[in-house]
Amino acid sequence: MRKSGLFMVTGIFFVILFESIIYGAINTSMFIDGEAHIRVNSGIRIVDLKVVEQVGGAYEVYNSDYSKDSTSLQVILPNSESVMVYEVTIVNSMAVDYEITEIIEDTYSNNSINYEIIDLSEGSVISNDASYTFKIRLTSKGDDLSNKCVLILRYLFKEIKEHEWNFDYMGKEQQFIVPYNGVYKLEVWGAQGGYYNELYIGGYGGYSVGTVVLDNNSILYINVGGQGTSAVGTSVICNGGYNGGGGARSFSYAGALQTCGGGGGATHVSFKSGLLSTLSGSIDNILIVAGGGGGGAFTNSMNFGTGGHGGGYKGSRALSSASDSIKNGLGSGGSQDSGGCRNGIRGDRCGSFGLGYSNSADIGSTANSGGGGGGFYGGGGTYVNASGGGSGYIGNTLLSSKSMYCYNCDESSDESIKTISTTNVSEVPISNYAKKGNGYVKITFIK
Numbered sequence: 001m002r003k004s005g006l007f008m009v010t011g012i013f014f015v016i017l018f019e020s021i022i023y024g025a026i027n028t029s030m031f032i033d034g035e036a037h038i039r040v041n042s043g044i045r046i047v048d049l050k051v052v053e054q055v056g057g058a059y060e061v062y063n064s065d066y067s068k069d070s071t072s073l074q075v076i077l078p079n080s081e082s083v084m085v086y087e088v089t090i091v092n093s094m095a096v097d098y099e100i101t102e103i104i105e106d107t108y109s110n111n112s113i114n115y116e117i118i119d120l121s122e123g124s125v126i127s128n129d130a131s132y133t134f135k136i137r138l139t140s141k142g143d144d145l146s147n148k149c150v151l152i153l154r155y156l157f158k159e160i161k162e163h164e165w166n167f168d169y170m171g172k173e174q175q176f177i178v179p180y181n182g183v184y185k186l187e188v189w190g191a192q193g194g195y196y197n198e199l200y201i202g203g204y205g206g207y208s209v210g211t212v213v214l215d216n217n218s219i220l221y222i223n224v225g226g227q228g229t230s231a232v233g234t235s236v237i238c239n240g241g242y243n244g245g246g247g248a249r250s251f252s253y254a255g256a257l258q259t260c261g262g263g264g265g266a267t268h269v270s271f272k273s274g275l276l277s278t279l280s281g282s283i284d285n286i287l288i289v290a291g292g293g294g295g296g297a298f299t300n301s302m303n304f305g306t307g308g309h310g311g312g313y314k315g316s317r318a319l320s321s322a323s324d325s326i327k328n329g330l331g332s333g334g335s336q337d338s339g340g341c342r343n344g345i346r347g348d349r350c351g352s353f354g355l356g357y358s359n360s361a362d363i364g365s366t367a368n369s370g371g372g373g374g375g376f377y378g379g380g381g382t383y384v385n386a387s388g389g390g391s392g393y394i395g396n397t398l399l400s401s402k403s404m405y406c407y408n409c410d411e412s413s414d415e416s417i418k419t420i421s422t423t424n425v426s427e428v429p430i431s432n433y434a435k436k437g438n439g440y441v442k443i444t445f446i447k
Helices: 002-027
Strands: 030-032 038-040 044-055 070-076 083-092 098-108 113-118 130-140 148-159 164-167 174-177 182-189 207-214 219-223 230-232 259-261 267-270 286-290 400-407 419-422 440-445
Touching (some): 070 083, 130 148, 207 286
Antiparallel strands (some): 030 038, 070 148, 083 130, 174 219, 182 207, 207 400, 230 259
16 A cells, blocks of 8 residues: 555656646756756756866865856865866857846855856856856865865846947047946047038048957047038138147138138047047057048139048048149148148148147138148148048057048058048948048947
8 A cells, every 4th residue: 555655646746747847848948957957948047067177185065056046066175285166157048148247155154265256257248149158266275174165156147238339429528338348349430521512521530440358347438529610701710620620710812702611520439538639648548540531621713622531541631623733732631650731832731649730820821721630640731721631540459350441542451550442421420431520439349
C-alpha cells in the first residue's frame, strides 16, 4: 500500500511538471542550464555562472548559484596565493539595449578576501539580442585555512530608450553628459555665411563625422555655429555667426546697392568648455570641427561674390564672376595650420585659429563686405567682396571612422584629414551634406 501511494504522488508530480513545461513553452522560450535547472529565457537575465580559474588551493564551499539578476558565491581561499575566478554570462533576448545602472553588494562577509568585477561596471551596455560576459575575481590577503567569503551581488538593468541626441543652434554653449559607456557617433555641421540673394550666397557650412569611445558621466561641450547676418545699405554692419564667424561692413558707395554678409560660425565638440577660438592651447581636447562658410557680398556692378564654402581640410576660396583683379582680392579658406588670407592690394586680411577674418570697423573702399567663415582655422577676408570658408578638423586620435564633406571643395584621402567633395546641400541636417542656415550637432549611441 505504501509503495502504491508513493507511486501515485510521484505520478501526480510529474503530470503537473509536464503541464507546466508545456504551458511555459507556449508563452515563452525555455532552456536547461548546466545544472539541469529549467529557467525561463525571457527579457534580460543571467544565464550562466562557472569557475574558470582556481589557484592556490581555492575551493567552493557550496556550488555557485545565480538568479535572473544576481550571483551567489561561497569560497574558501586558504592562503595569499589563492585565487578564484568566475565567468558570468548575461543574455539580452529583447529587441532593445539595456544598461547596467547599479551593481548592489547584497552580502560581502569577509574583507580579508578581495573581489574585483572585470569587464562590467555601471554604465555598461548589453546590446539587444546578444550575450555579454564578465568575470568576478576573488583573491586572499593572507594565510588562513578557514578563510571563507560569502559574496552575493545583484545587478540592476534599465532599458535604453534614447539612442540619439540632437543639438540645434542656441547661440551659447551646450553640454552632453554621456549616459552610457560605449561607442558614439558624432556628426557636426558648420553654419552658412550671410548673403543678400540666391545668386551671391554665403558659403555653405561643412560636415564632419567620426566615432569615439566615451565613458558614462563624462561631459562633452558643444558649440553650434550660427549663420552670419546680412544687411543692405551704405556702411552697414553684418555680424559674424556665433563661434568664430567674421563680421563685415558694406561698401560706402552712394547711389549703388550695397550689401554685406557675416561669416558663418564653426561647430565643434570638445572635452573642454569654451568657444573654438579659446582652445588653441588645448587642441587635444577638441574632438571634431565643421567649418563655417564665408560671407557673400554684392556691393556694386563690379564687386560681387559667393562666400567660400566651409569644411574639409581646407575651406574654399570665395568665388566671383568679376575681373581677375577683383578675384585676386577674394579671401581664401582656412587650412589645418593657418587662417585663410586675401591676395592683392590693401593689406593682409587673414583668419586665425577658430576665427574668420573680421573687420567691420573698415569704412569706404577698404570695407570687407563678406566676413570670413569660422573653423579650425578661419577663412580670410576681402575688400568690397566675399570671403573664404573655415576649415574642419578630425585630427584627434580618439576619433575613428572619420571624414569631412564640403561643397565643391578640394579632396584628401589621408585618414587624419579625409575630405570628400559633395554637391548635396540642405537646410535640414543630413549626413554627408553641406549645410544651409545655422549649424547642427547629432550624437548617436552605437553600442
